Amino acid sequence: MTKTPLTLAICGGLCASLLTPACQAADIQPLLQGYQQQGAAGPFSADAGGRLWTTAGANQRQCGSCHGEDLRQPGKQATTGKPIEPLAPSVQAERLTDPAKVEKWLKRNCKWTFGRECSPQEKGDLISFINSR
Numbered sequence: 001m002t003k004t005p006l007t008l009a010i011c012g013g014l015c016a017s018l019l020t021p022a023c024q025a026a027d028i029q030p031l032l033q034g035y036q037q038q039g040a041a042g043p044f045s046a047d048a049g050g051r052l053w054t055t056a057g058a059n060q061r062q063c064g065s066c067h068g069e070d071l072r073q074p075g076k077q078a079t080t081g082k083p084i085e086p087l088a089p090s091v092q093a094e095r096l097t098d099p100a101k102v103e104k105w106l107k108r109n110c111k112w113t114f115g116r117e118c119s120p121q122e123k124g125d126l127i128s129f130i131n132s133r
């Protein structure tokens, strides 16, 4: 969407009053297309991503172990206690806008949480879930 002052004004007003997701979510199409090219069956599901988000890996590790249950709130690195900015694009506009960063952290975090890398389908589901917060 082109951010003319008019659309900004409309979106700003709508988001403030109605919390319209379209104004707040990141454009994750490039990421999702990439996962499809890597062999994901698709379509991607925020619900499936949400279930994976709360699935415990070994040692009860979950995505929420660091990012917390409410993605609009700051998280805390489970091992070091270092604060982590909220993951939800609705409160942190730069979230999910840099594919290289998303890839780097999904790789690292899936390994830490589940002891393996996530599949392209799982990554698309997780990103859809995060973007819906």
Ligand code: HEC
Pocket: 053, 062, 063, 064, 065, 066, 067, 077, 078, 079, 084, 085, 087, 094, 095, 096, 097, 098, 101, 102, 105, 106, 109, 110, 112, 113, 126, 130
């Ligand atoms: C051990 C702690 C930890 C766990 C567990 C963890 N993360 Fe993260 N995650 C981080 C840190 C640290 C960053 C990078 C710092 C930042 O971006 O604020 C990050 C960044 C990310 C990003 C980059 C977002 C962006 O565009 O800026 C995504 C996506 C992400 N995590 C998803 C996940 C998912 C999905 C899981 C579960 C599979 C998960 N994380 C589990 C610590 C964790």
